[in-house]
Structures are given as C-alpha cells and as structure tokens.
Amino acid sequence: MSYLADFQGRTYRVVVTAMGSPAAVQLDETTHEVDFTPIVGGLFSLLVKGRSYEVDVVEEGEGVLAIWVEGELHRIEFEETGRHRRKAARAGGQGKGGPQTIVAPMPGKVVKLLVASGQEVSAGQGVIVIEAMKMENELKATGPGVVKEIKVQEGAGVGGGEVLVVIE
C-alpha cells in the first residue's frame, strides 16, 4: 500500500512493503523495519532498530491523522496513491489582501465587540473579545481592511471554529 503524506508543506511518499513482525515501510528512499504493536485504543508501541517509541494516533478526518510521538504532535494528511480523488482545496485563504475571517479558536462567550460593521481596521487591531475558562482573549485583525460582516452579538455563546467577523 502506498501513500502520499503531506506534513508541514512537504509531501512524502510512504509505501508499506510488508506487514508482520517486523513490518517494512519505505519512506522516500529508505526502508524502515518496524515492529508496530497495538497497545490500547490509539496507542501503539514502535520498535525501529531497537529504538522504542510510544505513538498515539487519532483520526481527525478521512486520511487526516494526528500523531503524537514523544509529546510532539504531527498532523499529517495521507492520501492513498492510485485513488484518483483530489484533495479538497485548503480552507481559509488567510493570505494578505484577501478577506480575513476572525474565527473563534475555542468554544466560549462573546464578551465585547470592539468594531462595528463598515469600520476600517488596521493590522493587529483588536476586533472581538471572547471569554473561555475565565480568561478573556482579544482576537486581532491579521491585516488592514474593512469590517464586512459581524456574525455574532455580545453575550452570545460560540463554538470552536465558528466564524465571528469577516474583514475585507
């Protein structure tokens, strides 16, 4: 089985060439012999040339894995080669000059709106204050623009990832 894996802007070719104990995985040019043992839930124990790793794997979407190794999180998108599905275009589009969306980074409550619709904002200007876990967090504009739409009102509860304000 062969995969293309996207991680931090690079694409890796990963081929599982043998299962069993050990399994063999070819990563770019190198083949790794791996003892891959399930422990419990998403926890696996890997032995690679004697080196022992604990690895936690959580599936966040189809082919999108959150993988912790020694406390470090790696979010990797795997695509099986030979399947001719195109990856969905990356969400967001937070590039300079384009429209910005101010998104709730966590569930919480809108404490204060610091801008009004139609108002001009500069880069770094506070746009909205969200409270969660007793801390207030001011979300700021990443670049200059004009407030196009405010999707929430003060006092409202918001979910993580919810779009709060759109700036053009």
Place this chain on the structure above:
Amino acid sequence: MSYLADFQGRTYRVVVTAMGSPAAVQLDETTHEVDFTPIVGGLFSLLVKGRSYEVDVVEEGEGVLAIWVEGELHRIEFEETGRHRRKAARAGGQGKGGPQTIVAPMPGKVVKLLVASGQEVSAGQGVIVIEAMKMENELKATGPGVVKEIKVQEGAGVGGGEVLVVIE
C-alpha cells in the same frame, strides 16, 4: 422493567419504575431515587440521597453482572421477569459424596500429579500441583473418594477452569 436478582443465596425483586434524572428503582419494599451517570466504559457514578458511589459493572454472561462498589465485588445474576426462560442448572455439583472435579483455578502448568488413576484419596489430600506466576499451588481433594480420571499430564499447560482430575 422488573428483574429477579440472585445474590449470595437470596433472590431480590428489583423494579426500575422510572428512568431519567433521578431514576427510581424499587428494591423489595423500598423505592430508591438514583442519579445514575455513565462516566467511561463500565464505570458509573451513582448518587443516592446525596451519597456518592463509584460502581464498575462488567457483564460476565447474559444477565450475570460483576459489580464493584467501593472495592467490593458483587456477582449478581439478573433475570428479567415475564421472560419465561429457566435458568440453567448450576454447574459443578461439588456436594459431598458426589463426584468431585478438581479444576484449574487459573491458567498455568501442571508441575506434578500426586495421585494415580484408581487411587483412593482422603479429604484434604493433595491431588495435583499447578504452577502459575512462579508459585506452586497444591490443589486438594475436598472429600474422600477414588480417582476416576486424570485429564492432564505433568508438564502440560492448562487453562483457567479446565477440569484436571475427576474423583468419585
């Protein structure tokens, strides 16, 4: 829903009269209001008149539950009333005078047979030695009799619950 529950030789009538928060359960004459909240896996938190209990439930067979409350194990057999199934006769039949079966109490290895087929044994006499976890355990006859059948040989591995020797 109404159950007959067998526990330590007594049969209790248990009726769940309402679910929700709290649920209501009638046990013999008394009705208990219970906040029964699943925590994770087989763990439940019970609040009964303010008293807090942690309860672990494991299903060991149909209607047979192992229930731990404050570190104490209760093995209870529940039968739904109105269902006209008869309980299977209790296994074993270790009564005095009847045939005895010497059963492996845990998985392990047969270290030594202390009796031969046809041999007479007295109550408390050692019959077989099983090793598990580096400890040898001598299994004894519960009453007098004659060794009818030896089902294992020395050095063999045995499973927990396996019948090793039959004495009549």
Place this chain on the structure above:
Amino acid sequence: MFSKILIANRGEIAVRVIRACREMGIGAVAVYSEADRASLHVRLADEAYLIGPPPSAQSYLNVDRIIETAKTAGVEAIHPGYGFLSENPDFAMRCEQERLVFIGPSSQAIRAMGGKTAGRSLAAKAGVPVVPGATRELSDQEVLQAVKEIGLPVVIKATAGGGGKGMRIVSTEADLAGAIRAARSEASSSFGNPAVYVERYLGGARHIEMQILADGGGRVVYLGERECSLQRRHQKVVEESPSPFVDADLRARMGEAAVKLAKAAGYTSAGTMEFLVDSGKNFYFLELNARLQVEHPVTEMVTGLDLVKEQIRIAAGEPISVRQDDIRLRGHAIECRIYAEDPFNNFMPSPGRIHTLRSPSGPGIRVDSGIYEGCEVSIYYDPIISKLIAWGRDRDEAIRRMRRALGEYVILGVKTSIPFHLRILEDPQVLAGQIHTRFLEEWLAKGLVGAKEGLAEIALVAGSLYLHTKKPLVQGSGGQGGPAESLWKLAARHEAVRRR
C-alpha cells in the same frame, strides 16, 4: 474534630481537600454545577449535591445555595479551596452567622488583609515595605490620576483578585483605558467584584512568597518561601520551594515580616504573604492571599506538613502541629501547573474531552489532578486541570524528575501546557535559577521552539501502518506482494497479543 465538611469548590483542589478529609476520617461533601455531574470531585466525595447551572455565579459563587446545602447535608464546616468564595469576607461572615465553621481566616481578618488594598495599607502601618501605589480601590479617573503620580509601567489589579485574574500590566498610556475595562470585567466575573487599584510595576524583580500558618491560640509559624517568578500574564506557571535566590538570612527576615503582619491582622489558618524581591535582596509586600494557594504542594513536600489538614485542625480549634523550631526544609520541590491551553497558539484555552490520559508516577512525583480519561474539560471554569509536583534532594534532581514526569504525562483531546513546561525546564537561565517576573514573557517573545527533529519520520511510518492495518481486509488494492495475506497475518498476531 469535625465529622463532615462541605467543599465549596471543584476540580483538582476539591479532590485535594477530599483526600485530606478521608485521611482524617472526616466525611467529604462535594457540591457541583450541572456541568460537573461527572467530575472527579463528585465521584470521589462521600456525598455530592447539585447547586446550580454551569456559570460560577449561579453555582460555585451561589452563597445561599451552598449554605442551604451545608445545612441539608449536616456539615459542621466549609472548606472554600482557592478562588471562588475563598477570599470573600461576606461568605466567611455568612458562615459565621449560620454557625458553620469557615475553614480559613475570620471575615474580619479577610477584610483587614484579604482585600489587596487593605493588606497594603496594614502592611505599611506595620512597617513592612510595600510597592508604591494606591492603598484603596480607585475609580477609572483616579487610576489615571494615580498613574500620573507613580509613573509607567503600572499594574492594574482587582482588589479581590488572585490567580492573575483581573490584572493587567500597562506600559503605554494608550492601553490604560482598555486595561482597566478588561481588569474590571474579569474581576467581576471571577470574584463578583469589579473594584481595581493600581501600583508601580517592578520589572526585573522576583515574586517570592512566604507561607504561614496561624492558629486561634496565637501561634504563628512560617514554612519557608516559594519562588513564583515564572509567570505568564500574571499567572504562575512554575513554582518551587525553596527559592534558588533566598538564603537563610533573607528567609528569616521575610518569614518574620510575614508573621508580624499576620499577628497585626489577627489572621488565622493558612495564608501567604506575596513579596517582590529585588536583586539587592530587598523585599516589598504585595498582598496577602488569605487562603490555600494553588502551589501549596511544594511547601508540603519540603516541610512534610499537610497544609489542608493544618487548616482543618486550626478551624476546629486545635493548635498548629509544629513549632517554628521544628520546621526543617528538606530538599527541593517544583510544581508545574498543567493548563488546558495551547502554548503554540498564544495559549488559547482548550476545552474539550480528554480521550487519552497517562499519568506519571514513581519516585518523588505527586500528581494533584481533577481529570480522568474520558472527562470533559469545561469552558466554564479555570483552565488548571492538574498540577505536577516533583521532589528531589536538590534543585537539580527535582528538575530532572519533573522533566522525566512531564515526558510520561500524556493528555490528549485538549491542548496542554506540558510542552511549554518541558521547554522552560531546559532553558539554561531557568536551570541556573536566574529568573524574574518578566522572564517568561521575554522568553516567549523569542518564540517557542517547535517539534523535536527526527520524529516526523516516526510519525509518517506510524501513520501509514495505522492506516494500513485498519483497512478492511477485502480491499486488497495492489501494493507489493499479497497485502491481503500479510494483513491476515497481522490480524492473527494481534489476536495472539490479545490472548496472551
């Protein structure tokens, strides 16, 4: 001694107090909001009662409901933990009126010392040096006026504050109005009191605090200091005892000042005098924390005392169990506060479900935690989910143990400060003990170091094997050399593992 105590708190501190009760043979009564029915403190308590909806103001700050519950449950005393009602003199007074013992200082002592401004003015009278600034709560206008007098930078503080809540440092006049608003708003929602004052901000100083115990018989002892200079946004992140900066002489001077203040205020129970200490070993009184501190375990580990038990004994009219001369500090203890927040994304709070939890243990390690595998970290409350404490014969061993334990600590489902702590405890200046209250902010400004190198390969390999093994067996889609067959082999191997 009491037969039953109500704990008017939640999370790790409620669990901490329940454990002390159990060890003393005292019944522990928990209270919980609707968001906390499945919380660890409810599970571990002897009794538990619902006190209202999730927002604190309607539950953990709901004085009437808590008092009513205390009476229904038939407790003799209430332990407030930290935060919530712990430093609220009205609550303490209400307990006194209702003939419930408040496990903490008297309402009078809280009023005299607990409010930050009151404490400052009392300290000044008692001859203990204080940081320049106001000694009473101020209106917005008065804050602006005071800032003109004492000069920037300043720190705006909630008079009822604690835990870094309702606190803002201001370096430029432009930020002043926003900072006052934010401080009042946080103070209001956290403590039910929007009052603020202002004091000079002493950059470069250390935050060092002195733990005291005082009983009803007039005995007051100090239990050594805690170094709490590693802070972010005025929230303590790492605390230790003893401070690598404090020698026996400074310890005795600070300890005696703390004892003097406690006596002047008629203080009883456990309390903490916070000081700023400059490089010349001059100390300035900041405030009294009239309650148990989050970081009390480091003092417990070096003194061998159980501060919660001492609080309970004192509240029951018993004397402190040690004399000043018998208090010996042994070794070194360090605490990391585990917050549910994302250190790689501006420390955004990270509520959610903890789907995976593996806790450290072994020599010298203590975990005071309010979480379990499968629990929800709620959006309604403080993000401290656990405290990891390490003891060692010396500071070096304590830090090494802490790093070892942080490495064992796996909490998945919410982001936590664990990677942040690991990086802090590798910094040469931190290892040398050369820290001050702005240290972490400056250190963070340089940017957090990202993932360790070389682990990406392991992640890529593990991910591909994970996907490969979970694939339905029927779907043998090419690859080299009979994948279907090898998958069957793998499945058989898993079975074998499981049966073992």
Place this chain on the structure above:
Amino acid sequence: MFSKILIANRGEIAVRVIRACREMGIGAVAVYSEADRASLHVRLADEAYLIGPPPSAQSYLNVDRIIETAKTAGVEAIHPGYGFLSENPDFAMRCEQERLVFIGPSSQAIRAMGGKTAGRSLAAKAGVPVVPGATRELSDQEVLQAVKEIGLPVVIKATAGGGGKGMRIVSTEADLAGAIRAARSEASSSFGNPAVYVERYLGGARHIEMQILADGGGRVVYLGERECSLQRRHQKVVEESPSPFVDADLRARMGEAAVKLAKAAGYTSAGTMEFLVDSGKNFYFLELNARLQVEHPVTEMVTGLDLVKEQIRIAAGEPISVRQDDIRLRGHAIECRIYAEDPFNNFMPSPGRIHTLRSPSGPGIRVDSGIYEGCEVSIYYDPIISKLIAWGRDRDEAIRRMRRALGEYVILGVKTSIPFHLRILEDPQVLAGQIHTRFLEEWLAKGLVGAKEGLAEIALVAGSLYLHTKKPLVQGSGGQGGPAESLWKLAARHEAVRRR
C-alpha cells in the same frame, strides 16, 4: 558516568530503573520476552530488544542472550533489578569478563555473602549472631539429619532464594519430604539452582532488615531499617520504615553490625542485611540480599535518597552521595505489594487482562507499577504487579494515607491483594505495631472478613439500571409507564453529558 544501561529485568522494577536512568540522562535499554512485547517497561525504555520465549529460563535468565544484546546495543553497564539474575555470581562474573559493569556487588562478594549459607557462615565468623542451622547447602538426607539436631519447626530455604520463593516452614516430620521437594522445584525454576539448607524457625520474632550502601572507596553507610514482619508464605506483604519496634539504640547496633558484615565481605552497591529480632531486642542475622530490594521505596521516602541512582553511581566508581552523619530519617513510609492473586480464594494467582485501572495519587503517595489499563498480567512471571507506597509525618498518617490510596486504587480484570491490604491496615494489632512473622498467617486462619455491609443494595440498584439502559430501545417489554419513552430521555441525557 555511563551513557547507556541495559536493564535485565521486567515489570515494575524495570520501570523503576528506567526512571532513574532518565533522570540521570542515561539511555535505558530494555529486554523482553515474547510475552512482554507490549509491557510497560518496553514502552518506556529508550531501546528494547527481544531475548527469547516467555519462560524465564529462556529469556530473563538467558545469560548469553542478554550479554549479546548488551553488546549489540552498546551499553556500558547492566542493572539486574531484583530476582532473575540479580544475585547470580556467575552472571556478575560473566559481565566482569565481558567488560560490562554489573550494577551490584562483585561476583566475589556475591559468592561470599549472596548465597544464604555463605552469608551465614561469614556472619558467624564476624561475630554477628545468626539463627541456628546449617551454614552450607544440604542433600535431602542431610536436611532430615539437621532437623533432628535443631528440632522442629524449621524452615527449608533455597540458598539462592529471595522473595519467599523456594522457602517452606515445616512443623511436622510428615511434611518434610514434600517441603524439600517443593522448595527445590521452586528454587530451580526461579533461580536456576535447586540447592537448599535448613535453619531453626523462630516463630514470634520480627523480620527487620537494614539497608546499606557501600562504595568502591570503602565507605559503607546504613540507611535505617525496614520492618517486614507482615508476611504470607514468606512473601512480604507490607513493609515500613522505620520499624515501630526499633529505637535509636537498636537501630545503631543493627546498623553497625550490617556495616561490619559488608566490610568483611568486601561488599559494594546497595544491599540489605535481614535479621530476626526477638521481643528482647536481640537480633539474629538471616541473610544478605545482595541486590536492590522490592521494598526499597520506603527507605527512599524516609531518607530522601534514590537507591537506584546510588547503585548506578557506585558502579560507575563514584562515591556514595551522603555520609552516615547526614542521614536523617524523616517521617514514616509504608509499602503494600499489590499482587495479582485472589485473597478470598487462598491467594490463587490471578493472571489475565486488566480492563480497568484507576491509580491513586495526591499527597504522600507513590506508585511503582508495571501495569496499564488494557495490559495482560502474564502467567509466566511473578505476581507483583504494582507497589503502593505512602509517606506520612508519622506512622498514623502514613497508614491513613495508605488506606485512602488503597481505596482509590481500582484494578479490575485480575484479582488483587488490595482488599487484603485494606483489612490488614484496619487491624488493631497492626495499627499498634504489634506484629511478628507469623502474625498474618494466624490472622488469616481466623478468616478474611467479607464484603462491607450495605453495599449489596447499591450493587442491585446499579445492576438493574445498567441492564435497563443497555436494553435495545425497540424492545419495550411492559413495565410501568412507557419505558420506551423514558429510555429515549435517558439516551438524550447521555448525549448531553457527552457533549458537555
């Protein structure tokens, strides 16, 4: 200092040594049998290598394979833990020959003192009183002869023994032959050596042992005693330090005797001198345990020392990190060995899968464990799965903390000794410290108290609600008032809980 160490062991002690390595910055190399691939020590190690099939003789006792692995992995030293090869002089010698440092005494010292009979004869020569009996290994015939001389009761002991293995008390002649056979057989499978000897069995005495450290520079110190009288079948069940029976004078006399013996034997590393102590405070040397003991954590908690680190330092040629005068015992520590066995069914071993695990923590609690939720407890190895250690300012607090922690400790899937420990620590004689080596056997003969009263109702209620909620919703089988509807409500409530 070493850069990498191989740990020739498994389970909780391998995990313990790995933690010490990590704190010292030393690479930890695990070895494992085929039964242990998924074990905690393999998961936590830096490196791990397979050394053979499940039976110990083919894996953890496989000297060639372990030496070969040590060379492949490039380690400088081997830590043997306890049991297995830890007191095998041939293994120590082999390490010496292969230029691998054996973390323990020299093979010569093990030969001189480690074998039980050799130690007895050396002690007698050094003027330390010993229990009457043989000072060399005996044939079956010689045992019978010796018993005639010293009189019953006697104890048959494996010369290579430890941990109660290969040990049988005999009170009647009829049991003698069987006991010899059982002792030889257990000794053979546990230590690869069937040799036994016999000594007088001193009933009513206490088992008290003295921990020592000795370095290559000739410094020998004693770290206080451990009271280990609570035993079952010669397996220690509960250990504590200090002993409630030992005063400063007896401690000094025993400590000095232990130091004298260690010096006479040229002993280095950590070691333990076991003594029987009678009611007149006379002590008799039993044997030297030439290795780390299972119960070393109680000494660590009262002295503040890390014995594994001391062992490693001594093996690397460094001096012991303390002098005798600097050793202070603080407070009291107690350990419960958590065995996978059924206390209500004649302590039958209970291997199996641990499907539920909740570990205690908080003030004064240490867990040294080799298990995790989901792990298999194997039939092949020792039934110690975890050790729970509690520290308190005094014995009373330590015991209360232990009971609190035992109450929090939930291990399901295998039977454990936890209920046994809870009952032991409620016994008035145990609380008064009035114990001896036969105490537990006599106490058990009275029968273990069964389940606490009043919990059966809770179990019945919980069981019925469990069955009720798991029932498929379609199957509304009568009952009072729309069960289908109420089940839907319940399901909705669960959902709400989950979403929270």
